Each structure stands twice: as C-alpha cells, then as structure tokens.
Amino acid sequence: MNDRDLIIILFDYYGELLSDGQKNYFIDYYFNNLSLAEIAENFNVSRNAVSKELKLSVEKLNNYEEKLKLYSRDKKLRRLVDQIKDDDIKEKINKILDE
Numbered sequence: 001m002n003d004r005d006l007i008i009i010l011f012d013y014y015g016e017l018l019s020d021g022q023k024n025y026f027i028d029y030y031f032n033n034l035s036l037a038e039i040a041e042n043f044n045v046s047r048n049a050v051s052k053e054l055k056l057s058v059e060k061l062n063n064y065e066e067k068l069k070l071y072s073r074d075k076k077l078r079r080l081v082d083q084i085k086d087d088d089i090k091e092k093i094n095k096i097l098d099e
Contacts, residue, residue: 010061
C-alpha cells in the first residue's frame with residue numbers, strides 16, 4: 001500500500017476530527033483530484049495556504065493513528081476474523097465491524 005492510500009484510509013477513520021476547511025481541501029485534493037491552484041481558486045486563498053493545510057491534515061491523521069491505533073487494531077482484528085472457520089460467526093462479526 002502506498003502512502004496516498006494509507007492517508008485516505010486514515011481520513012476515513014479520523015477525518016471528522018479535522019477542521020471543515022481541512023476536510024474540504026483534503027476531499028478536493030485526494031478524492032476530486034484537484035490541483036493546489038484549483039483548490040486555492042475555489043476557496044479564494046493562496047496555493048501556499050492550501051499546501052500548508054493539507055500537510056497539517058496529513059500530520060494530524062498520522063498523529064491520530066499513532067495515538068489511537070484504530071486502523072491498526074481494525075486490520076489485526078479482521079485478520080483474526082479471517083481465521084475463523086465457522087462462516088456464520090465470521091459473517092456476523094464482519095457485519096459488526098462494518099457498522
């Protein structure tokens with residue numbers, strides 16, 4: 001998995017902890033594939049401001065994962081669930097994990 005994929009996954013876990021502006025810039029950059037210049041123009045800010053906020057967002061997401069480890073724990077738990085042989089139990093656990 002590359003860094004970009006990991007950052008997007010971490011956004012799924014911790015994105016609500018970012019400011020509204022950071023979320024908007026992140027979504028436009030990582031999901032809508034807009035350039036820094038396009039985002040800056042859309043929000044009437046400098047390209048440098050967008051770049052700084054994106055960098056800060058990535059740092060925050062990594063910091064949240066470092067402290068809370070939600071993604072790491074989820075990954076470990078899913079690996080353990082995959083080892084369960086009873087399909088009915090496995091399905092029920094996966095349903096809970098996906099909520």
